[in-house]
Amino acid sequence: MGRTIPESDAAEIFVRLAEAMPGRTANAKGPKGQPDAFRSCISCMLSAQSLDRNTAKAARALFDLAQTPEDVLELDDRDIAAAIKPCGLYNVKTRNIRKFCQALLAEHGGLVPSTRKGLLGLPGIGRKCADIVMSFTFGTDVIAVDTHVHRVCNRIGLTDAKTADVTAQQLEARAPKWALRDGHFWLIQFGKKVCTARAPKCESCPVSDLCLWYAERSAQ
DNA sequence: ATCCCGAGGG
DNA sequence: CCCTCTGGAT
DSSP states (O other), rough: OOSSHHHHHHHHHHHHHHHHHHOOOOOOBBBBSSSSSHHHHHHHHHHTTTTHHHHHHHHHHHHHHHHSSHOOOHHHHHHHHHGGGSSSSHHHHHHHHHHHHHHHHHHHHEEEOOOOOHHHTTTOOHHHHHHIIIIIIIOOOOEEEEHHHHHHHHHHTTOOOHHHHHHHHHHHHHSGGGGHHHHHHHHHHHHHHOOSSOOOOOGGTTGGGGGGHHHHHHOO
């Protein structure tokens, strides 16, 4: 791997981000407050190419109509699409949600599997959703990589990957285990507030002295 | 590599 | 107007 920072710097970055971006990865809760893997899966599918606020609106509308996979399958596609419309891509997402519920019932008795292999076998669940469910709902030490995490990690030099999947693999190998689960949250906050896609705010960045991109930019 | 689809920001 | 937003299927 060409362009990565030393392991010790990687650990230091997570220490600083935990300090600068206070908060933790939240557990998905069901209607009665218990962890709810089914809602976690559906919410994650809805979140594709969508703002958090719109995802939340769509999820609320859908869960208002249906709480279980059986409930969802009794709905008409048009009702599902109408409910989740705020989050965009609603036709594709409607089809995926239906397939997901069918497979969940047919292959897992309606119970969401807790392993990556089991989750990835379900239609509509890719690596990112699988990792979200594993870490958010089942408390597994994996780091979910979305567009923010992917961008930030490769810019800093925590990882050196072209795809989010490879970023996830490299992070699991390089990041301290204690930082994996909550690291998702810290890196997202960092990506939203400081290390933005365009015009990152390096002046107020807590890790710019360890950042490869900043060093390269400063050298020009 | 491209399509699905749409709100919102700069 | 172009880009972004916690993707996945074909």
